Amino acid sequence: MSTAILEKFLIDYVEANEGEAEPIDAGTYTILYGSEPAIKTVTFEIEVAKENNQVELFLPGSIFFDAVIRDAMAKGGMCATYLSGFQAVTKVIQSESMRTFSFADHGKDGAKKVEPKMPSFQPYNFRIWTFVFKVRVTTDIIEDHLYTVSIDARTLKAIKNFTEYLNKYQHLPYYEETIPHYHPQDFQKSYQSALDYVKQKLTNLIARKKQEAAAMKLKETERIKKYYDTLNEEMEEALGKKAGDHEAVVEIQSKQKAILVQRQSALGDIEFRYKMSAGMSLVSVLVTNYPCYISKASVPSTMQPSGYDIIWNPLFRRFEPLTCPTCKNQSYTLHFLRTGIRCQNCFKNS
Amino acid sequence: MSVEVLQIAEIPVSFTSEIDLKKIISADKFESYQLFRLNLEAHKLSLLPAFDTLLALNLSRGIVPFEHQINSVKKLLGRFRGRGMLCDEVGLGKTIEASLAMLELITRGLIKRILILVPPSLVEQWKEETFFKFNLEFITSDDKEFKSHGSGAWGKFDRIIASIHTAKKSPHADAIKQEDFDLIIIDEAHHLKNANTVGWKFINSLKKKYIFLLTATPVQNNLEELFNLVTLVYPGELGTLKSFKKNFISAGDRLTPKNYEQLRSLLGELIIRNRRATSDVKFTRRFAKTIRIQLSEKEKALYESVSDVVRSQYKGSPQQVKMALRILQEEIGSIPPAAVSTIESLKDKLPDGALIDGLIEQCNHITFSEKIKVLIDVIHKTPGKVIVFTKFRASHAVITAVLEKHGIRYSPLHGGLTRHEKEKSIKEFQNVSKALVATDVGSEGRNLQFCNHIINFDLPWNPMKIEQRIGRISRIGQEKEVHVTNLSAKDTIEDHILYLLDAKINMFELVIGEIDVILGRLDEETDFETLIMDTWTKSPDMKQFESEIAQLGEDLLAAKQKYSTLKDTEDKIFGDQFNTTASEKTASEGAEDEYRDS
Numbered sequence: 001m002s003t004a005i006l007e008k009f010l011i012d013y014v015e016a017n018e019g020e021a022e023p024i025d026a027g028t029y030t031i032l033y034g035s036e037p038a039i040k041t042v043t044f045e046i047e048v049a050k051e052n053n054q055v056e057l058f059l060p061g062s063i064f065f066d067a068v069i070r071d072a073m074a075k076g077g078m079c080a081t082y083l084s085g086f087q088a089v090t091k092v093i094q095s096e097s098m099r100t101f102s103f104a105d106h107g108k109d110g111a112k113k114v115e116p117k118m119p120s121f122q123p124y125n126f127r128i129w130t131f132v133f134k135v136r137v138t139t140d141i142i143e144d145h146l147y148t149v150s151i152d153a154r155t156l157k158a159i160k161n162f163t164e165y166l167n168k169y170q171h172l173p174y175y176e177e178t179i180p181h182y183h184p185q186d187f188q189k190s191y192q193s194a195l196d197y198v199k200q201k202l203t204n205l206i207a208r209k210k211q212e213a214a215a216m217k218l219k220e221t222e223r224i225k226k227y228y229d230t231l232n233e234e235m236e237e238a239l240g241k242k243a244g245d246h247e248a249v250v251e252i253q254s255k256q257k258a259i260l261v262q263r264q265s266a267l268g269d270i271e272f273r274y275k276m277s278a279g280m281s282l283v284s285v286l287v288t289n290y291p292c293y294i295s296k297a298s299v300p301s302t303m304q305p306s307g308y309d310i311i312w313n314p315l316f317r318r319f320e321p322l323t324c325p326t327c328k329n330q331s332y333t334l335h336f337l338r339t340g341i342r343c344q345n346c347f348k349n350s
Numbered sequence: 351m352s353v354e355v356l357q358i359a360e361i362p363v364s365f366t367s368e369i370d371l372k373k374i375i376s377a378d379k380f381e382s383y384q385l386f387r388l389n390l391e392a393h394k395l396s397l398l399p400a401f402d403t404l405l406a407l408n409l410s411r412g413i414v415p416f417e418h419q420i421n422s423v424k425k426l427l428g429r430f431r432g433r434g435m436l437c438d439e440v441g442l443g444k445t446i447e448a449s450l451a452m453l454e455l456i457t458r459g460l461i462k463r464i465l466i467l468v469p470p471s472l473v474e475q476w477k478e479e480t481f482f483k484f485n486l487e488f489i490t491s492d493d494k495e496f497k498s499h500g501s502g503a504w505g506k507f508d509r510i511i512a513s514i515h516t517a518k519k520s521p522h523a524d525a526i527k528q529e530d531f532d533l534i535i536i537d538e539a540h541h542l543k544n545a546n547t548v549g550w551k552f553i554n555s556l557k558k559k560y561i562f563l564l565t566a567t568p569v570q571n572n573l574e575e576l577f578n579l580v581t582l583v584y585p586g587e588l589g590t591l592k593s594f595k596k597n598f599i600s601a602g603d604r605l606t607p608k609n610y611e612q613l614r615s616l617l618g619e620l621i622i623r624n625r626r627a628t629s630d631v632k633f634t635r636r637f638a639k640t641i642r643i644q645l646s647e648k649e650k651a652l653y654e655s656v657s658d659v660v661r662s663q664y665k666g667s668p669q670q671v672k673m674a675l676r677i678l679q680e681e682i683g684s685i686p687p688a689a690v691s692t693i694e695s696l697k698d699k700l701p702d703g704a705l706i707d708g709l710i711e712q713c714n715h716i717t718f719s720e721k722i723k724v725l726i727d728v729i730h731k732t733p734g735k736v737i738v739f740t741k742f743r744a745s746h747a748v749i750t751a752v753l754e755k756h757g758i759r760y761s762p763l764h765g766g767l768t769r770h771e772k773e774k775s776i777k778e779f780q781n782v783s784k785a786l787v788a789t790d791v792g793s794e795g796r797n798l799q800f801c802n803h804i805i806n807f808d809l810p811w812n813p814m815k816i817e818q819r820i821g822r823i824s825r826i827g828q829e830k831e832v833h834v835t836n837l838s839a840k841d842t843i844e845d846h847i848l849y850l851l852d853a854k855i856n857m858f859e860l861v862i863g864e865i866d867v868i869l870g871r872l873d874e875e876t877d878f879e880t881l882i883m884d885t886w887t888k889s890p891d892m893k894q895f896e897s898e899i900a901q902l903g904e905d906l907l908a909a910k911q912k913y914s915t916l917k918d919t920e921d922k923i924f925g926d927q928f929n930t931t932a933s934e935k936t937a938s939e940g941a942e943d944e945y946r947d948s
Contacts (some may be wrong), residue, residue: 009391016388046407050414060395061405061457069392076389077369080380134393140431140559142458144397148390163390171383187375199358206359216431227586234592258551265555266585272530273559278358282367283393285374286386 003027003044003059010042010058013072028055076284083290085170086314090121093293093312100319101310102333107302114336116297121312123291124182125175127153130163130286131194135202137278139213147201149194150288154183156193166288169315179291198280206278213274220270228263232256290315301336398458401428406453406484413483415446416631418624421930422447425622427454432560433583435539437623437928439917440566441861442631445476447622448535448562449484455560456486461532463508464488467553468537469870470513471814471877476537477511478794491516501525514541518552530557538870539563542582543575545591553582566867567913568621569920572604576923580620588616605919614927623928625921626861634802634828636820638858640836640848641728643720649686652712653842656682656689657886659705664887671699676883681742683844684808686716688744721807721837722752728805728835729758729785735801737786739793739819741808749787749807759783765791772796790815798822802830807837809844811879813851813865821862834858843886846899854903855910868909 010029014021019033028043041055042064049057056064103114130150137143150162235256242248293312299305311320321330324343331343342350356363399405401424407415415423419442426434426447432455436444455461466488468476473490480486489496489503491512496503501521504510505528514536517526534556536542542550542563561583569576577594580587588594598613600606607613645653660675667675674696681689690713697706729736740746746764753760761779763772763786772792779786780800790810801823810816824832836852838845851857857865869878876884885902889895 006395009388009395012384012388012391016384047414057408059408060399060403061408065408069396072388072392073396076381076385076387078374078380079383079386079389081383081386132390132393134397138460140460141401142398142460146390146393146397166383173382187371191371199356202363203359206361206363210359210361223584223586227590230590230593234590262554262585265557269557269559272557276361278361278363280356280363280365282365282369284386284389285369286383287374287380 006044006058006065010068013068073283078285080173080287080289081166082172082175083166083169083288083315084172084175086291090293093121094118094295097295097310097312097319100332101322103299103301104333104335105301105303106335106337111335114299114301116299116308116310118295118297118310121293121295121310123179124294125179125289126182126292126313128159128162128288128290129153129187129190129194130288131191131198131282132284132286133194133198133280134283135198135205135278135280137205137209137276139209139276140216140273143205143209145205147198149197151190151193151197153186153190156189158193158197162288163286165315169290175289175291182292182294202278202280206276209276213276217270217274221267224263224266224270228259228266231259235259292320299334299336303336303338304341306336306341401454404450404454405457406450409453409457410450410484413446415450416443416629418629418631418930419443419447419450422622422624423451423454425930426451426562430620430622432460432533433562435563435565435568435579435583435621437565437568437621437924439623439625440863440867441633442624442626442629444564444566445479445537446483448537448564449480449486451562452480452533452535453484453486455533461560463529463531464510464533464535465526465529465531465556466511466535466537467514467517468511469541470515471812471866472537473511473513475814475818480511482794482796491522505529514549518549523552527552527555527557530559532558533560533562534558535562535564537564538866539565539579539582540567540570540575541870543570543578545578545581550578550582554585566863567916567920568623569605569923570916573599573607573923574604576617580617584620587620605923607923618928621924621928622930623924624930625926628926628929633824633861634831636824636832636834636859638834638836638852640838640852641724642845643724643837643839645839646716646718646720648712648716649720649839650841652686652709652716653682653839655709655712656693659700659709661887661890663700663705664883671696674699676879679843679883679886680808680811681744683839683842684740684742684745685719685721685748686713687748688742689713691744719748721839722748724837725749725805725807726752726756726758728837729753732803732833734803735779735784735786737788737793737798737801737804737823739788739790739804739806739808741790741810743789745808746787746789753785753787758785760785760787762786763788763792763796765789767792790819793819793822796822797825797827799825799828802828803833803835805835805837809836809838809847811843811847811882813857813869813878816851816857817862817865820858824862841892843882846896847882850899850903850906855906864913868906868913 010031011021014031014033017033019031019037021029021031023029024041027045028041028048031040031042032038042058043049043055044058046057046059049055058065058068097118101116103116105112105114128150130148133147133149135145135147148163150159151157152159235252239249239252242252292314295310296307297310298307308322313320319332321332322334324331324334324346326340326342326346329343329345331345333344335342335347353364353366356365404420404423407420422436422438426432426436436447438444438447452464466476473492477488477490480488486509488509488511489507491510496507499506502525504522504525516522536553542553544550563579563583565579568579574591574595577588577591589597598607598609600608656678660679664672664675674692678689678692678696681692693706693709693713697703700706725738738749740749743764743766746762750760750762759782761775761783763775767775776786776796776798786798786801804819804823806816806819820832820834836848838848855868881902885898886895889898
């Protein structure tokens with residue numbers, strides 16, 4: 001593990017506790033934090049710590065490291081953030097939307113481009129729930145995994161690498177103005193989606209671990225069985241040779257009994273060693289609020305006049321495509337026909 | 351915190367939530383994004399890494415393991431998945447490797463129940479090392495608390511160090527066989543070289559998840575021994591004995607392997623063997639000097655009287671009296687005042703009380719010690735700091751009083767001091783005192799390599815204890831030559847022990863650990879001090895004792911020579927093929943990257 005990761009973590013930890021960290025030497029810092037602050041010298045170099053017992057070692061397994069990790073894990077389990085700083089200029093969005101979306105009216109006179117009526121864009125609050133699950137699978141070794149699952153509360157779909165993406169933005173404890181929620185706040189559905197997602201991941205992980213353990217177990221079991229079976233065959237052979245010698249026969253038979261016991265014991269060891277167990281825990285939840293800009297547009301088609309929410313998502317810097325009522329796919333182009341509304345694909349295929 | 355059990359891929363998965371979800375729904379106050387980030391990073395850092403990152407390294411105290419030791423642990427836990435043989439040459443720290451591996455498994459939560467089986471003479475040493483260097487507390491089969499539970503103790507305690515001789519005997523053996531141990535460590539595993547012995551069969555029948563066998567000499571007389579040891583760890587890996595003999599042992603020479611490449615490839619998955627020549631362990635030279643002291647007439651007379659009483663009363667006495675007599679014989683070899691309390695305690699235990707009165711009378715007439723005089727002289731002549739070792743608190747008291755009288759600044763170290771007082775005393779010795787006067791018990795677990803001269807005021811009969819004293823200063827970090835001065839009174843038992851260990855086999859210049867291997871070749875069941883005491887009490891006079899000691903000396907010399915030949919043979923079999931010089935790739939490597947899954 002790189003000590004750079006640990007250094008960054010410690011500095012973040014100290015800052016989160018309204019303290020200060022100052023480097024005094026390569027890999028060594030003085031830190032000051034907490035409600036009763038006292039200066040502490042911390043090092044990431046094991047030799048430095050062994051030479052001076054006043055210096056706290058900060059490496060996995062060390063007492064101070066464990067204490068800090070425990071404290072950091074005890075906080076931040078239920079968090080919220082409000083993204084800001086997108087600096088959306090609604091007029092620019094509006095003109096951009098005209099270039100992005102395309103509506104065609106297929107009336108009696110043939111196809112004609114339709115200009116939708118678009119009132120100005122207004123901010124609405126969108127939510128993404130991020131759930132962090134810790135998973136441990138144990139056989140004769142332990143495998144730990146951390147699954148971070150981000151669910152878009154509107155679509156209930158998982159968003160890949162969302163937490164990595166989040167760092168790019170400015171975070172506020174709340175919005176400076178009141179912004180209405182765009183969609184219902186059904187936490188349970190988001191949570192259920194996250195749980196289903198992680199269960200699927202876990203199913204794959206367990207299947208892989210089971211396969212791995214089964215292969216090891218099979219290899220060892222076969223070796224053990226072959227060994228004791230061969231030993232027994234050797235004993236049988238010896239029995240044949242010593243058939244007339246009662247004492248020798250008794251001795252060999254007693255050895256055979258012992259072999260049987262040893263065989264059971266060795267096979268028992270294998271079962272014990274590769275017994276699998278698994279545990280999962282939900283360790284933290286983050287709700288991310290961010291304002292999307294929405295214009296409640298109407299398309300004045302001669303065929304089927306319709307209303308649409310044109311959504312500008314500043315987080316992903318794009319307009320959300322519309323849903324084709326025919327194929328349910330997403331599209332920026334809609335064709336209004338007497339037989340229905342179609343996306344570009346459906347229109348081509350019809 | 352809610353707990354439920356989910357069935358995933360036919361495995362019950364316990365699911366806990368550290369978050370109260372009901373609170374989330376109604377919450378009007380959440381914590382900040384900064385804390386979420388910190389929480390997430392903390393969880394990432396708390397994930398157990400693969401075995402290429404050893405957590406135990408940061409938990410051990412006062413030791414900085416060598417590269418070969420770290421690599422051995424990685425290999426043992428990673429590639430060997432916790433089952434293997436540590437066969438490093440003597441002096442390379444197999445105990446450190448095994449203890450580190452054990453601590454690693456404990457830290458990762460993979461083991462709870464541990465049984466360490468060792469020869470009786472090493473029980474205390476293991477307890478000391480695991481406690482002082484790894485902060486792991488064990489109960490030993492010799493502890494009163496353990497004994498008070500009878501054979502039920504094996505199931506009661508989670509961490510046990512036991513004498514293998516005790517463990518394999520009834521009723522203990524049956525009780526141990528009932529237990530499931532997560533880890534079994536067997537030190538000096540070459541004692542299990544014969545598959546027909548009770549010891550081998552006993553170990554083979556134990557239930558264990560992980561097993562480490564430790565031996566510097568996996569082959570002693572023939573390759574079958576190696577087969578038997580391997581079979582304890584991986585039954586069948588080398589086939590049956592019959593097929594092993596056919597495939598791998600040369601006809602007519604049971605020490606020379608055939609199909610060597612195939613054998614080496616099989617052993618490569620089971621054995622770790624580092625050699626001194628290729629490791630980075632380097633010790634400074636050691637020099638020993640013995641000063642034979644002529645006792646005063648009164649001292650000599652007392653020594654003879656005590657010896658007569660011990661010899662005459664030893665045979666047929668109850669075990670407790672025998673023990674007291676042995677202690678008395680050792681004490682009188684230190685300095686007369688050390689023996690007074692034991693002599694007095696024997697008054698009611700021996701049939702003839704007059705014998706004891708006579709000894710007390712003799713003690714009271716001795717006011718001067720030749721040995722003390724020599725000690726003061728040696729301390730004055732030693733240029734730097736010096737550690738004076740004694741076995742007994744009474745001797746310790748006499749020595750410190752005399753040093754005080756002579757104006758020699760000293761620091762005391764004995765079992766009666768608290769841990770804090772001991773630390774203070776050592777610091778004082780390091781900074782200002784000329785001498786540290788230490789008992790064996792007081793110096794347990796202490797590294798004193800800032801000093802390079804020790805004086806053995808008296809001599810433990812157990813060579814391992816002598817080695818431990820030397821080991822306090824002759825260790826990693828010692829930059830100067832090490833000097834050992836032994837004080838022994840002429841014609842005492844200690845004088846003869848020194849003859850055996852110093853003159854005969856040059857023990858003081860052996861690598862730490864080698865004496866154990868040599869003594870191990872003498873007699874596996876009887877420890878050295880018992881051997882000496884038996885010889886002493888069975889010899890009717892000094893002449894007979896000297897003759898017996900001479901024979902023992904020849905046996906020791908033969909054992910040393912045999913050990914030397916054995917090292918050559920093992921070099922031939924193993925060579926440098928089982929070194930752990932390169933970093934080991936572990937079985938679960940790569941798994942830790944998956945935390946990025948989202």
